[in-house]
Amino acid sequence: MGNAAEFYVVKHGDNLNKIASRHGVTLGQILDWNPQIENPDIIHPGQRIRVRAPHAHGEFEPFPGADFFQSSVTSPVIEAMGFRLIEEECSAYAAGPDSQWSEADRKSYAMWQRKLGFTGRDADGTPGRKSWERLHVPAVFE
Template sequence: MKRGDTLGGIAAKHRVTLNQILEWNPQIKNPDVIFPGQQIRVAAPEMYGDYEPFPGSDFFQSSVSSPIIEAMGYRLIEENCSAYSGGPDSQWSEADRRSYSKWQHKLGYRGEDADGDPGPQSWEKLHVPAVYR
């Protein structure tokens, strides 16, 4: 988002409702408080099939903070693969790794293939929705 954007304006631009944006972005607690540079989802994945491409193995490190990680966390929760004590956030953490390992087990991976480090095949199957940039 940039200075002057509002959630209502973004909703109108993308032909969705403000309520849909709030539903797709549970991290937004107050729709009147948004920030330049903040990233949000503007479409439900089942509506447009717009998913995040695999960001690469080096992306998943504790030094990385990205709304893609938070979107992944919410997808893991939707898939009943949560190891979060609260909820996901944008910082890669051990809870993300444990949750992703549960996803890998759900897909039938075992051993080193279920270590919690995302790979391209399991990522593609998770369907992490694209975030607004």
């Protein structure tokens, strides 16, 4: 598990007590780490919930390599990247990110690359190590 901030994607039938117990934390900790949850009795399938606090190091996803970013790849890392791009106001998403690499991910990432000052092939929307490390994608836990 390491020192990473970890996230869990809510599944049908989950509740915060079950999620807390499954991850060895308290309901209070879950609520502290997820200020967006206004009512602990209301969570929805697909919602991302932080289940481990971030620490000073190891809290970000390492660069997975350029070959990772293809439409055949489905990973929660891609969804976490998408949420970070939205936070950085680099979004070409119609309905928000999901776990499959898509043209919307590529376009959003290209916006991020241009925001960092990259041009030409360095801003083609395929993540590279330098831009990825500056995006600070939170470590993902399934």
